[in-house]
Amino acid sequence: MNKTVLLLMSRLLEILAGKLWRNPMRGAIAVVLLAVFAGASLFGQEKDSDPEAYKLRVDGQFWYANPTATISGSSAQVPISFDKTFGFNEYSTFVANVDWHFKRKHHLFFAVSPNQTTRTAVLQQTITYKDKTFVAGSSVTGELRNYAFAPGYRYDIIHRPSGHLGILFQINLLDIKATITSVGIQPGQTTVTSASGSLFVPLPVGGPDVRYYFLNKRLFVDGNVKGMYFFGYGNFVSTAGKVGFNFGRHVSAVGGYQLGSHLAIHGTSSRLDIRQTQRGPTAGLEFNF
Numbered sequence: 001m002n003k004t005v006l007l008l009m010s011r012l013l014e015i016l017a018g019k020l021w022r023n024p025m026r027g028a029i030a031v032v033l034l035a036v037f038a039g040a041s042l043f044g045q046e047k048d049s050d051p052e053a054y055k056l057r058v059d060g061q062f063w064y065a066n067p068t069a070t071i072s073g074s075s076a077q078v079p080i081s082f083d084k085t086f087g088f089n090e091y092s093t094f095v096a097n098v099d100w101h102f103k104r105k106h107h108l109f110f111a112v113s114p115n116q117t118t119r120t121a122v123l124q125q126t127i128t129y130k131d132k133t134f135v136a137g138s139s140v141t142g143e144l145r146n147y148a149f150a151p152g153y154r155y156d157i158i159h160r161p162s163g164h165l166g167i168l169f170q171i172n173l174l175d176i177k178a179t180i181t182s183v184g185i186q187p188g189q190t191t192v193t194s195a196s197g198s199l200f201v202p203l204p205v206g207g208p209d210v211r212y213y214f215l216n217k218r219l220f221v222d223g224n225v226k227g228m229y230f231f232g233y234g235n236f237v238s239t240a241g242k243v244g245f246n247f248g249r250h251v252s253a254v255g256g257y258q259l260g261s262h263l264a265i266h267g268t269s270s271r272l273d274i275r276q277t278q279r280g281p282t283a284g285l286e287f288n289f
Contacts, residue, residue, distance in 0.1 A: 050161045051217050051246065054288040057099040061242075061254060061284030066090045067117055069144055069276040071178045073130040073197055075267040079275075080127050082178065086119040086142035090280060095260070099154075107154040111170070113260060115278055118143040129180050132195035140182040146276065147175040148261065154209060163212040163220070170226065172203040172236065174263070176274065197272045201265065203236050204228060220244045222256075234265040234274075244286060255283040 067088050072079040082088060097111040120141040127134050134140050152170025177198040184191040207226040214220070222244065227237035242256025260278040267273025 049217075051213055051220075051249070051288075052101075052159070052164060052211070054101055056289040057097075057101065058287045058289075059097045059099070059254070059284070060286075061095050061282040063093050063095050063113070063258070063260070063280055063282045064090055065093055065115060065260065065278050065280040067115065067144065067276070067278050069178070069274070071129075071144075071197075071275075072267060072273040073128075073195070074269050074271065075273055076269060077128060077273075079273065080129060080180075082142050082144055085123070085127065086121045086140075088117055088119055088142075088144070091117045094284075095258070095282060105156040105159050105166075107156075107166075107168075109152050109154065109168075109170075111148075111150040111152070113148045115147070115260070116143070116145040127180075129178075130195040130197055132180070132193055134180060134182050134193065138182050138184065140180055143177075143179040143181075144276075145175070145177040146261070146278070149173040149175075162214070162217070164210070166209045167206065168209045168224065168226065169204070169206040172201075172205055172261075174199075174201050174203065176200070176272070176276075178272065178274075199265065199272050199274070203230070205236055205238070218246050220246070220252075222254075232266060234263070236264075237262045240282075242282065250288050252286040252288075253284075254286050255281070257281050 067083060069082040070079045071082055093113070093115055095111070095113045097109055099107050099109040101107050118141060120139060122139050123134055123136050126136045150170045150172050152168055154166045154168040156164045156166040158165040175198075177196065179194065179196040181192065181194040184193070205226040205228045207224060209224040211220055211222040220243070221241070223239075223241040225237070225239045227235070229235045238259055238261050240256065240258035240260075242254045244252045244254040246252045258279065260280075261276065263274060263276045265272065265274040
């Protein structure tokens with residue numbers, strides 16, 4: 001096997017352990033390099049049994065996500081660090097993808113990832129969100145939601161028995177909502193103060209996708225990077241890497257690490273200003289039909 005590909009596989013395993021994915025640019029560069037060198041190796045492969053000769057692939061993984069988010073109700077307000085203010089911790093969710101392989105090099109897919117976390121804390125300083133002010137010392141609950149749905153298309157530039165090198169395009173449909181609630185209890189009455197802001201955005205993104213099989217196609221490495229710059233509106237980038245073990249033609253165990261989203265949306269006088277990142281390890285199963 002090509003020594004360069006083996007070296008890149010080793011480097012990708014470090015990524016999956018989370019050492020490099022803390023820096024999204026490093027993660028993106030690593031996936032691109034893997035795509036380049038694995039693609040060069042794939043060009044020389046002879047015809048053989050194709051582990052990707054499926055019609056339908058269903059991938060479901062548990063995701064132990066770690067969120068960070070800085071949000072303000074508008075461009076005129078002071079940003080609030082939700083993860084630091086409310087002490088957001090890691091939480092369990094999932095990522096799922098259905099891939100319809102309708103022609104040899106053509107794929108249509110749909111991915112979903114629901115992310116929601118809630119935590120109550122005592123404020124260390126007074127904050128203002130939307131049209132509400134929450135004073136220091138009060139007990140408040142912060143809730144952050146980001147439901148992501150993504151229809152897309154992938155074209156395999158190279159499709160060989162030992163893997164593929166493709167380019168994908170998808171539209172991220174993001175349903176984002178951030179809420180802060182405070183409950184005050186006084187003799188004879190309970191007061192509830194709540195402020196909420198939401199945003200639904202369709203963000204088109206694209207990038208390379210690569211998979212490489214080895215050890216008689218029992219093991220594989222898989223990675224992708226997707227992103228887009230939207231000039232004055234913001235930017236988005238996501239990267240993911242995983243390793244898999246094939247139990248047979250139809251079932252594989254997979255595990256890895258992903259930067260599910262690194263999102264920036266610039267606020268206006270009436271629109272939320274958002275800086276949000278979701279990252280963490282993943283593990284699950286892949287089914288081929």
